[in-house]
Amino acid sequence: MVTAPPVIDFGPFYGDDAAKKADLVQQVRQACERHGFFQIINHRIPSDIQEAILQQAREIFGLPLEVKEKYSREIDPVNLGYERLRAQSFGEGPGDLKESFYLCRDFPPGHPLIGRFSLGLNKYPKEMRDLALFQSTANRYHTVMADLAVDIFRVLAQTLNLEEHWFDSFCHDSANIMRLLRYPPQPANGLERGIGAHTDFGGLTILLQDDKGGxxxxxxxxxxxxxxxxxxxxxxxxxxxxxxxxxxDRYLSNLHRVINTSGQERYSVPFFISGNLDYLVECIPSCKAATEEAKYPPITVEEWLEARYADTYGGAGVGELSTDVVEAHVMTRS
Structure with missing residues (x-):
């Protein structure tokens, strides 16, 4: 029987009921081991900012192609801005049936993180109907999602029998990337993919999707x-x-894809949490026995991201790893 990722009530994290908090931790632990995916409700992200960022996505992709191309992510090396339809390809065929727009945190000029992995000055299309609204909405969304990421990592810490704040330094100054996505309606031939099977290569992804499914x-x-x-x-x-x-490898980074069979345009906003670029990622102590060797050597977040991006650029994008690189590794865990 096919089992979908669970829907988990995140509300107990913000409450005082110890039993409900413990149940939340257990549900998240099981989802991480079984699916690598789950949905959360009662997460305190206001519905108005969710709808506002989706509306901005609709507006930016409604701009003429020649305008969007002026803000292409290929113009400079930090990979921010517009990515045209079918620019990515996860698998065979003409390319994935989607277009996207990448945004990082809004940095002031001269900030020391500018120029490091996928971080820089955002491209804000001046042709937007209300440029100030677009910019403020994107920045507000970045802020609330970064805060939610900290909360999720605090639950994840408890699932691994760690102190609740164990991941806080990883989350501090995290290299977070927001991606606005538009998926046109797909022909009903079964051959197209909005995005083909892949895994994300960072730490955590939080996805807002509209009601179209896929x-x-x-x-x-x-x-x-x-x-x-x-x-x-x-x-x-x-x-x-x-x-x-x-x-x-205790927790799963799972394959996923999008097939938009709704007959309508689909919009979504993945928020990639990669962590502090200087943070050293080494096996979490509770994830191996005292006498057991870690499967992987220590590596900094930036070294990991740059290596994965070098592996996949041309077939995958920021925050994603294509099927041909990871599918065998993921599938052998079944």
């Missing part, structure tokens, strides 16, 4: 794709390859 997650036990159907107000959380490595 996200599928690989269910290892049934060896079939499971639909992660949209739940009103919910956010999808999935683990990346760096966290899988960090936990000595």
């Amino acid at each position: 996200l599928q997650v690989w269910d290892r036990e049934s060896s079939q794709w499971a639909d992660a159907n949209p739940v009103p107000g919910a956010l999808v959380v999935n683990l990346g390859n760096m966290l899988m490595r960090w936990t000595n």
